[in-house]
Amino acid sequence: MDMSLIIRRTFHSCSRLCIREKQQESLIINQAKHLVQQNKRGDSYRLTSFPEITPLTPIQSRTASKLFAKPTRFLTSVFEPEKLPSYEKPEIAFVGRSNVGKSTLINRLTNNNKLVKTSSKPGHTKSLNFFDIANQMTLVDMPGYGFQSRETWGDLILYYLRNRTQLKRLFIIIDPIAGLKETDKQIMQILDQQPLSYQIILTKRDRLSKEAFEKSKSVIEEYLVNHAICCYPEILVTGKRRKSQKNSLEQITQDIIRVQWTIMTATGITSSS
Numbered sequence: 352m353d354m355s356l357i358i359r360r361t362f363h364s365c366s367r368l369c370i371r372e373k374q375q376e377s378l379i380i381n382q383a384k385h386l387v388q389q390n391k392r393g394d395s396y397r398l399t400s401f402p403e404i405t406p407l408t409p410i411q412s413r414t415a416s417k418l419f420a421k422p423t424r425f426l427t428s429v430f431e432p433e434k435l436p437s438y439e440k441p442e443i444a445f446v447g448r449s450n451v452g453k454s455t456l457i458n459r460l461t462n463n464n465k466l467v468k469t470s471s472k473p474g475h476t477k478s479l480n481f482f483d484i485a486n487q488m489t490l491v492d493m494p495g496y497g498f499q500s501r502e503t504w505g506d507l508i509l510y511y512l513r514n515r516t517q518l519k520r521l522f523i524i525i526d527p528i529a530g531l532k533e534t535d536k537q538i539m540q541i542l543d544q545q546p547l548s549y550q551i552i553l554t555k556r557d558r559l560s561k562e563a564f565e566k567s568k569s570v571i572e573e574y575l576v577n578h579a580i581c582c583y584p585e586i587l588v589t590g591k592r593r594k595s596q597k598n599s600l601e602q603i604t605q606d607i608i609r610v611q612w613t614i615m616t617a618t619g620i621t622s623s624s
Contacts, residue, residue: 419611444490451529
């Protein structure tokens with residue numbers, strides 16, 4: 352059997368397991384087997400990396416850009432679990448350690464540099480902040496973790512993750528310079544136990560050389576392949592244009608569009624209208 356087909360089927364099966372209905376929880380015990388497949392001869396293959404990414408088509412790129420070019424509106428901030436709004440639109444949420452570039456990324460995705468306040472002070476965001484995107488989905492900016500995490504956001508963020516039926520995917524922001532920290536792994540373990548689909552976005556690509564970035568990405572991907580259960584098998588990447596580096600503006604733009612398109616597919620939206 353074609354190895355690429357094995358890889359696609361393997362991760363397709365894994366993603367189907369990562370749904371939130373209670374009756375599926377018993378399947379978590381067997382999900383560790385999702386990394387191993389056999390061909391007709393009985394030979395076993397163990398995945399060592401995520402499948403190769405297929406480039407977006409021009410139509411997909413235009414659709415994503417068009418949707419996120421529409422106005423994004425702030426809806427509300429929530430500090431207590433019992434005050435979570437009952438929106439019906441599909442939701443995606445962003446979370447990460449303090450100062451990993453989460454606020455900057457959200458502003459770039461929505462083409463609004465003033466939408467989310469950025470701060471160099473750890474733990475700046477302390478609430479769940481809800482935004483409407485193009486009147487089609489809700490984006491949730493979650494408090495950063497890793498800086499007095501349990502005291503600052505523990506109950507709120509855990510309640511949201513365990514009870515929010517509108518949440519279609521959680522995007523975990525990782526700084527490739529620092530790599531995966533224990534708090535990142537703890538969040539993934541919680542999501543695997545739910546189970547709840549999540550996906551990794553690496554920021555600050557521009558702050559590392561190409562070789563250093565690829566090495567960090569490879570280490571993170573290896574951990575995900577070996578330990579994560581409900582992680583969507585594609586690592587997204589973002590960065591800034593720096594005059595001192597030869598990073599392509601076109602590549603940086605395409606990286607953002609890739610994230611935008613991924614958000615659309617995660618929420619089931621296929622049109623910008």
